[in-house]
Amino acid sequence: MPSDPAGQPPHINLVDPGLYSHGDPFVQWRWLRANDPVHRHTPTDYPPFWALTRYEDVKTVFRDAETFSSAQGILLRPSGHGADPGGGRTLALTDPPRHRQLRGLVDDWFTVRSVRAIEEKMREVAGSVLDLAVKREHCDFVEDIAARIPLYMICSMMGVPEPDWERLFTSSRQAFGAGDPMTRRFAHLEIMGYFEDLAAAKAANPADDLVSVLVAGEIEGKRISRDEVILNCDNLFVGGAENTRMAAAGGMLAFLEHPEQWALLVEDPALLPTAVEEVLRWTSTPTHIMRTASRPAEIHGRRIEAGDLVTLWIPSANRDEEVFADPERFDVRRQPNRHLSLGFGEHFCVGSMLARVEIRLLYQELIERSIGIELDGEPVRLDSIVVNGLERLPVKLVPGRS
Numbered sequence: 068m069p070s071d072p073a074g075q076p077p078h079i080n081l082v083d084p085g086l087y088s089h090g091d092p093f094v095q096w097r098w099l100r101a102n103d104p105v106h107r108h109t110p111t112d113y114p115p116f117w118a119l120t121r122y123e124d125v126k127t128v129f130r131d132a133e134t135f136s137s138a139q140g141i142l143l144r145p146s147g148h149g150a151d152p153g154g155g156r157t158l159a160l161t162d163p164p165r166h167r168q169l170r171g172l173v174d175d176w177f178t179v180r181s182v183r184a185i186e187e188k189m190r191e192v193a194g195s196v197l198d199l200a201v202k203r204e205h206c207d208f209v210e211d212i213a214a215r216i217p218l219y220m221i222c223s224m225m226g227v228p229e230p231d232w233e234r235l236f237t238s239s240r241q242a243f244g245a246g247d248p249m250t251r252r253f254a255h256l257e258i259m260g261y262f263e264d265l266a267a268a269k270a271a272n273p274a275d276d277l278v279s280v281l282v283a284g285e286i287e288g289k290r291i292s293r294d295e296v297i298l299n300c301d302n303l304f305v306g307g308a309e310n311t312r313m314a315a316a317g318g319m320l321a322f323l324e325h326p327e328q329w330a331l332l333v334e335d336p337a338l339l340p341t342a343v344e345e346v347l348r349w350t351s352t353p354t355h356i357m358r359t360a361s362r363p364a365e366i367h368g369r370r371i372e373a374g375d376l377v378t379l380w381i382p383s384a385n386r387d388e389e390v391f392a393d394p395e396r397f398d399v400r401r402q403p404n405r406h407l408s409l410g411f412g413e414h415f416c417v418g419s420m421l422a423r424v425e426i427r428l429l430y431q432e433l434i435e436r437s438i439g440i441e442l443d444g445e446p447v448r449l450d451s452i453v454v455n456g457l458e459r460l461p462v463k464l465v466p467g468r469s
């Protein structure tokens with residue numbers, strides 16, 4: 068629990084994956100917020116970078132896409148791994164004005180109205196995923212429940228034929244799970260290959276789906292390239308499936324650890340919208356987001372040079388005691404709750420509405436079906452400096468006892 072933030076400085080190493088699977092990164096973040104909010108991180112396997120841990124500073128960088136560019140990548144990469152291949156070509160990795168033009172192609176698919184239109188489908192998907200999970204004696208909430216709903220929904224929106232959903236599910240678990248790097252890389256290439264074929268099929272037979280929209284997409288009268296289509300499919304697929312799984316599963320663990328908060332929801336499901344925001348704040352699934360300074364800047368008197376890497380530590384910003392009252396308390400009634408889990412400004416998560424509804428529907432279905440959840444083993448946290456969340460959450464589903 069809280070170390071003295073003004074006390075002995077902890078050893079700062081934010082790029083050790085073990086810190087997130089077995090340690091307590093909040094000790095370092097708390098100290099940094101109090102003592103060194105614009106921290107120059109020493110080089111390790113990663114190049115040197117600035118680490119920002121306070122809410123307002125993180126927001127300032129998010130807000131200023133001109134000074135803090137996304138085009139060279141938004142995640143730290145080990146030294147020697149080269150530039151991100153999506154740089155300058157995907158929604159997440161472009162700067163204005165190109166970014167806005169690309170985003171304009173897909174924005175319509177993610178509006179409140181579009182998401183409402185597929186809510187019934189989402190409810191069906193959530194229901195059938197839960198029916199299957201209830202039949203199992205033991206179940207992993209991450210893999211058997213939380214991963215499936217967003218993955219099936221993004222597949223449906225992208226026009227992936229239903230018989231292929233399970234295949235993409237398996238590849239995505241391999242690509243973003245805890246396996247060895249070669250297996251992960253191979254599985255990711257398989258996903259890209261799948262979208263390459265799907266894009267070709269949609270070019271021949273366009274339909275009402277996101278991949279067809281990208282294939283037909285034009286910016287300033289020019290079609291976007293085949294590579295851009297595939298990379299953006301990957302961006303949407305990964306964005307759509309990964310973070311929501313983490314948030315929904317991490318939220319479930321929070322409820323298991325704070326049963327009185329689950330009881331509040333069961334008693335008054337009208338609290339679901341604020342509960343979802345608290346789950347997003349609490350789980351803060353993007354551990355860090357990166358920018359590259361395109362020109363010199365100054366934050367709290369520290370000079371950032373053009374070309375410097377600037378990292379934003381989202382879980383830290385979301386527990387900033389200057390902004391959130393009693394930030395270490397999980398509180399489904401928290402209001403206001405202006406967390407930064409979905410980013411802010413130019414690159415604010417395009418799938419935010421979809422994610423919110425997916426998470427809400429999952430908990431809502433559990434409550435409406437009176438399904439109780441019990442922990443059935445030790446939760447396993449991911450070994451990752453990129454996504455903050457659970458690798459496994461063994462649970463037992465108990466119908467008739469929410």
Ligand code: HEM
Nearest residue numbers: 141158159306307310311314408409410414416417418422
């Ligand atoms: C709990 C779930 C989610 C979380 C926590 C999350 C988080 C984020 C964050 C922090 C960003 C901003 C990145 C930046 O500023 O560089 C972002 C962008 C993005 N997200 Fe999400 N996301 C979630 C769900 C989704 C879903 C369901 C989709 C579905 C398609 C999605 C697709 C994207 C895309 C394409 C971008 C890039 C947007 C742009 O650059 O304009 N995300 N997300």
